[in-house]
Each structure stands twice: as structure tokens, then as C-alpha cells.
Amino acid sequence: MLITDDFLPVPVPESLSATYLVPMAGLPKVSAKTAVRGLAGRLAEPVHGLARQMLDSPLMSVDTRPIGEFPELPPDLLTAFGATEEQLGRLAAASHLVVVQAEYRPGWPPAHEWAARAVAAAVAETAGSDVVDVFGLQFLDPATALRSLPDDQGRIRLVDWVLVPYSSDAEGLWFTTKGLRRFGLLELQTQGVPDHLTRAWGAVMTGAARRLLRDWTDGLAGEEVPAFVPLPVLATVTGHDIAVAYGNPEQHGATAPVLLRLELDPATDPEADSFLSLRPPAGHPGPAGRYFAAACATLFTGIQPDVRYARPGDAMSRAIATARGALGDVRARFVAGQLPPQTQLVVKYGLPGDDGPEYVWAGVTSWEAPERIVGASASDAHTDPSVRIGSPVVVETADVVDWALLDASGVIEGGWTQAVLDAGESPPPPP
Incomplete structure (x- = not known):
């Protein structure tokens, strides 16, 4: 070798x-x-x-x-x-x-x-x-x-076999996987993840696990079990890897790949686990958390995966009204197949929660009835455990507060509420 x-x-x-x-x-x-x-x-x-x-x-x-x-x-x-x-x-x-x-x-x-x-x-x-x-x-x-067991074609959802727990430390969030050792591979870890990327980075870790597990099993395909399997130091992760890991490969648009550097972190305690650490590529300027945030922006095509607010301010109200006013036109273009090629239509809608609604994005796959949208979730919801990245969802059009048209570079049309949030006009807290 x-x-x-x-x-x-x-x-x-x-x-x-x-x-x-x-x-x-x-x-x-x-x-x-x-x-x-x-x-x-x-x-x-x-x-x-x-x-x-x-x-x-x-x-x-x-x-x-x-x-x-x-x-x-x-x-x-x-x-x-x-x-x-x-x-x-x-x-x-x-x-x-x-x-x-x-x-x-x-x-x-x-x-x-x-x-x-x-x-x-x-x-x-x-x-x-x-x-x-x-x-x-x-x-x-x-x-x-x-x-959770394989279908007739041997396919599984990796999320049924690999968990991604996390905890806080002085540098941010510490993510690990729990399940890759079932397959003989060391578990993954990432340290210094910003707090606001909790659910997004969990999905990235799952996609990275899927990509590395494929490389791992390819290295074990021979008749003899080798002593080592060489894994690429620079691992690539795409939105497709995340979607496949969640069991919905056909419901995720193409994204640019993200590079993550793989390092072996052997345990010093014989009772503890060794890890494969995911870090920014060598030479990346600035803190690791900044790179992780940029990676999430790439993999989720510029859309924040877990936007929440309880009561919109004036700017947010205007943004929602603008988005709602254009829904009929974008649906007509979607149904007629007149959206630009290599683009994806996504909508943002509210899920009820104890602290107010949680707003999540979903990719539109079908919009036959004007009042109902069929799609695939683009994020993990905090308030509803059944809403996970890639999972099928049915959205009432009346619940939609925004929509956006995405290509590989990000938002090319729509996304008014996201623009308000990105501009830093945070809505006021609930009374």
C-alpha cells in the first residue's frame, strides 16, 4: 500500500x-x-x-x-x-x-x-x-x-446508525460522531464550532461521515483485510453527501464541495477513544469557527438552516408581505417549468413552538395545488423532531413567509426575510 x-x-x-x-x-x-x-x-x-x-x-x-x-x-x-x-x-x-x-x-x-x-x-x-x-x-x-435495515438495493440512512452528539467547551461547541466504530472506522470530532451552527454542523458531520465511510469501505473491498486504509487528508463534503446520509439523495440541489482537513488524534488514555478530527484546510486564515460558518453557507446555498423569530418588526413585516405578494407568480413559473436551469426553489414557513414559531426552509418538489406545497426539508427543526434535512414535508401556502431561488452561488431571487436578518435588524424579543 x-x-x-x-x-x-x-x-x-x-x-x-x-x-x-x-x-x-x-x-x-x-x-x-x-x-x-x-x-x-x-x-x-x-x-x-x-x-x-x-x-x-x-x-x-x-x-x-x-x-x-x-x-x-x-x-x-x-x-x-x-x-x-x-x-x-x-x-x-x-x-x-x-x-x-x-x-x-x-x-x-x-x-x-x-x-x-x-x-x-x-x-x-x-x-x-x-x-x-x-x-x-x-x-x-x-x-x-x-x-433502519437495508432495502432491496442495500441502501440505508446513515442517520439511523450514526449519532452526532455535541457539548460546549471554552472554544465553542465540540461535536463527535457515535456509530462509525460499528463499521471499524474511528469516530469523527470537530472542536470550536460556533453556537449558532448547532443543527447545521450536525448535518455537515453526518455528510462527512457518509463520505469517509464510503472511502473506508472501498479500502476494505479486497479479499484480505488490510492493516491500514489510507483516507484522504483533504476530505470533500457536498450537499449530496448530506442528503444521501439522510436518505433523500434525489431531494437536494447540487452544491459546491467543502474541504475539511483530516487529522488523527490518538487517545493518551488507553480507556479513551481516538478520533479523526475535522479541521479547516492548512493555511486557512482566521479562527476555525469562521471557516465552519462559511462551509455551512456553501452547503446550504446561502440559506440559514434554523432562522427563528417570535414577533416581526416593521422591516420583517414588509419583507414577508413582499414575499407573499410574489408567491403566485413564482408558483406559475415553477409549474410551467420556466425557472432558470440548475436552480432550486425553496420556501420558508413557520412551525409552532412554545417560544413562538420556528421558521425553516424546504426545497419545493411539487406545487400542484395552489394552497399546498410538497417538498423536502432543508434543515433540522428544533421544535419538531420529524422535520429533518431531506425529510418530506407538506407546507400550507398560507404558512409561507418567504421564498428564494437558489443556484450554486446562493440566492439569486427572493429571500427578503433573510436579507433583513443578514442586515442585522433582529426582531424584538417576545413580550
């Missing part, structure tokens, strides 16, 4: 393992093999066949143990990763755990993860219980676990 300064040699583990738990009040009444057979026709056949084969091989074990024999799962961390009170209650009431474990070599497909999650979901479904992903410290209901 040729290693140059353009590539970073990342070590490959000898094998990978997956562990899933199913809490039980009593002993299971249905065997794992019977439960998996019940998924016939509901699970893509490659994965269904893989689960059956792994069950019949020494690569997978399914054991039922008294819950006291298993280390206690930390409820605070489970809650931090989305556990509900009902799920925690079922875990507390469980007398036994069904433990599903699988092992496989690094590479694609990650048979250990797909098969173990499928078996655990099948068992949980028959018992009316939950799946606990030990790696992610995350509860999954059986339907969600099954939906």
Missing part, C-alpha cells in the same frame, strides 16, 4: 462485534429462529437471509440471561439518547434480557450489525418489547429497528 502526505493511514481492527438487548418480563415464549421466520416478506431478502444464516453459524449467539447478570445500563445516558419513560419502565420491570451478539470482519456489508439488529427486532416484536442498541446506548422500538 502506497502512503503519501495526501493520505492518512487509519488502522483496521481485526474483527467487529454488535450487541443488542431485548428486555423481558419472564422467559421468551418464541425462539429467535421462529421470530426471524416471521419477518419473511417484510424485510429485504438479502438481510432476511443474512439473519437466518448468521443464526445458524458460530458468528452469532442468542442467550437469555437474568437481568442481574448483565451490567446495569445507565438510565441518564439512555435518556440523553432519546429513551422514553415507558421504555425505561419496561427495562426496570424486566426479569431477563435476551442478548443478541454477532461478530464479523470489517468491510461492507456490516453483516454483524444488520443481522444482530434484525434478530433482536424480531424477538422484541414477538414479546411486545424494545430493542436496546448497546453500542449507541439507544432504545429502538421494533418497527424503527426494522426500518
Whole structure:
């Protein structure tokens, strides 16, 4: 293997393992093999066949143990990763755990993860219980676990397998991924991210994870598992990478690529994790946070992904009125196919929240009825967890407060409310 300064040699583990738990009040009444057979026709056949084969091989074990024999799962961390009170209650009431474990070599497909999650979901479904992903410290209901598995073409949404937690430190926000080690790759981290990029940078990290995971699995495609996989020191991330990671590759316009420098940060504590750090390219002037903000502006084509205000001022009111007044014309041009080539129409609309509406952008994919717009979200919403980048949305035209026409350089038409915000006229706080 040729290693140059353009590539970073990342070590490959000898094998990978997956562990899933199913809490039980009593002993299971249905065997794992019977439960998996019940998924016939509901699970893509490659994965269904893989689960059956792994069950019949020494690569997978399914054991039922008294819950006291298993280390206690930390409820605070489970809650931090989305556990509900009902799920925690079922875990507390469980007398036994069904433990599903699988092992496989690094590479694609990650048979250990797909098969173990499928078996655990099948068992949980028959018992009316939950799946606990030990790696992610995350509860999954059986339907969600099954939906996360590959379709007939082997496609997955990376957001179902990789989380992006963050925390604050003296330099800003510290982002990490949690899930890439399922595939043998080191987790990513970014430090010094400005606070206002919370949701945008989470999406960028997910897109970067998708791009690097593809390079990683390409490097493991041979018959022999190598000791190292060379990853490019300058990684590129595009809007397409983000959209694919969220499962909606056809619903994202083209964007210019963003460059991120990859550095290996080995852990000094043998109990701690090593990371691959994402930094600005060498020689970038100014603080890293400024580069991260520019990267988000490029990847989201100049539109702020999480604009919020509670009560518009005069300038904002005029901007909204101007945008609403031009909606009929832009819809007519969109429906007639008369918008400039290589452009994308986006609209901004309000989602209700406890502190006032949250305004988010969505790319328009269809506008057949004048009163209703079908599109794909261009941002993660804070108030509605179902609204994520690339997720399908239906917007009532009456809720639209702005629209914009984008090309690769940014806004070329519209975007009146954004212009007010960019000019620094922040709306007043709620009374």
C-alpha cells in the first residue's frame, strides 16, 4: 500500500462485534429462529437471509440471561439518547434480557450489525418489547429497528446508525460522531464550532461521515483485510453527501464541495477513544469557527438552516408581505417549468413552538395545488423532531413567509426575510 502526505493511514481492527438487548418480563415464549421466520416478506431478502444464516453459524449467539447478570445500563445516558419513560419502565420491570451478539470482519456489508439488529427486532416484536442498541446506548422500538435495515438495493440512512452528539467547551461547541466504530472506522470530532451552527454542523458531520465511510469501505473491498486504509487528508463534503446520509439523495440541489482537513488524534488514555478530527484546510486564515460558518453557507446555498423569530418588526413585516405578494407568480413559473436551469426553489414557513414559531426552509418538489406545497426539508427543526434535512414535508401556502431561488452561488431571487436578518435588524424579543 502506497502512503503519501495526501493520505492518512487509519488502522483496521481485526474483527467487529454488535450487541443488542431485548428486555423481558419472564422467559421468551418464541425462539429467535421462529421470530426471524416471521419477518419473511417484510424485510429485504438479502438481510432476511443474512439473519437466518448468521443464526445458524458460530458468528452469532442468542442467550437469555437474568437481568442481574448483565451490567446495569445507565438510565441518564439512555435518556440523553432519546429513551422514553415507558421504555425505561419496561427495562426496570424486566426479569431477563435476551442478548443478541454477532461478530464479523470489517468491510461492507456490516453483516454483524444488520443481522444482530434484525434478530433482536424480531424477538422484541414477538414479546411486545424494545430493542436496546448497546453500542449507541439507544432504545429502538421494533418497527424503527426494522426500518433502519437495508432495502432491496442495500441502501440505508446513515442517520439511523450514526449519532452526532455535541457539548460546549471554552472554544465553542465540540461535536463527535457515535456509530462509525460499528463499521471499524474511528469516530469523527470537530472542536470550536460556533453556537449558532448547532443543527447545521450536525448535518455537515453526518455528510462527512457518509463520505469517509464510503472511502473506508472501498479500502476494505479486497479479499484480505488490510492493516491500514489510507483516507484522504483533504476530505470533500457536498450537499449530496448530506442528503444521501439522510436518505433523500434525489431531494437536494447540487452544491459546491467543502474541504475539511483530516487529522488523527490518538487517545493518551488507553480507556479513551481516538478520533479523526475535522479541521479547516492548512493555511486557512482566521479562527476555525469562521471557516465552519462559511462551509455551512456553501452547503446550504446561502440559506440559514434554523432562522427563528417570535414577533416581526416593521422591516420583517414588509419583507414577508413582499414575499407573499410574489408567491403566485413564482408558483406559475415553477409549474410551467420556466425557472432558470440548475436552480432550486425553496420556501420558508413557520412551525409552532412554545417560544413562538420556528421558521425553516424546504426545497419545493411539487406545487400542484395552489394552497399546498410538497417538498423536502432543508434543515433540522428544533421544535419538531420529524422535520429533518431531506425529510418530506407538506407546507400550507398560507404558512409561507418567504421564498428564494437558489443556484450554486446562493440566492439569486427572493429571500427578503433573510436579507433583513443578514442586515442585522433582529426582531424584538417576545413580550
